[in-house]
Amino acid sequence: MRIADTAFSPAHKVHAGERVEAWIVEEGLEPEDIPVPLIFEDEHLLVVDKPTGLVVHPGAGNRSGTLVNALLTRGISGGEDPERPGVVHRLDRDTSGLMVLTKSEEAYAGLVVALSERHVRRTYRALVVGEGLPHAGTVDSPVGRDPANPTLMAAGVGRSAVTHFEVMYEAARHAMLRVRLETGRTHQIRVHLSAIGHPLYADPLYGEAVPDRRLWLHAERLAFVHPVTGEALKFEAPIPGDLREAARDLDPRLPA
Secondary structure, X not given: OEEOXXXXXXXXXXXXXXXXXXXXXXXXXXXXXXXXXXXXXXXXXXXXEEOOOOOOOOEOOEOOOOHHHHHHHHOOEOOXXXXXXXXXXXXXXXXXXXXXXXXXXXXXXXXXXXXXOOOOEEEEEEEEEOOOOOOEEEEEOOEEEEOOEEEEEEEOOOEOOEEEEEEEEEEOOEEEEEEEEOOOOOOHHHHHHHHOOOOEOOOOOOOOOOOOOOOOEEXXXXXXXXXXXXXXXXXXXXXXXXXXXXXXXXXXXXXX
């Protein structure tokens, strides 16, 4: 006997010969009117300047208020995860700046390959704490879950990760860097710079929180070959006002 379409108490005991079927229904993603600066768009992809405080895609306990919700009406698509349509790379919630998302499976597949082959050039502006950094350098160390605290990431474990940096300006106890990623591990820049003794300014996870200041990291430049048309694309997003203000407060000469 099948018990279906029948209301019964959760305390009901199933007897021999009975079968109870249950369905878990998840609500689909809903578009939301969240302002996101659009830098470029065509039929295959779009490039945005993600504001700080905006999570990229829905997750556990976070079904709304994300970049994906904001861009559903623009036709983002691609990939197998319905929670992350068109998302080929991510930025942390408090990191602002350039992201590319796709609007077709062809574009999605092409950008995934380009990222894996390190053909997408992602350049960040970062303000770090500490003095004595070399003019330029590379941090080549795996990044993965911290064995001591799985809510954080750590250097020296996990998958290969490579971060290049150059010092743009060095002030008293701080330095402005231009940072380029070869790989894109979770929290990679934050973990790598902290690992060499120069955490990002106002980083509450890998450095020290600063009242009324957010993580000083901005995805400033993005360059790649269009996965469908073959056109070389380059984009740049200006440093947001809150980061410029924070830099000026530390040293008026910092080039933000």
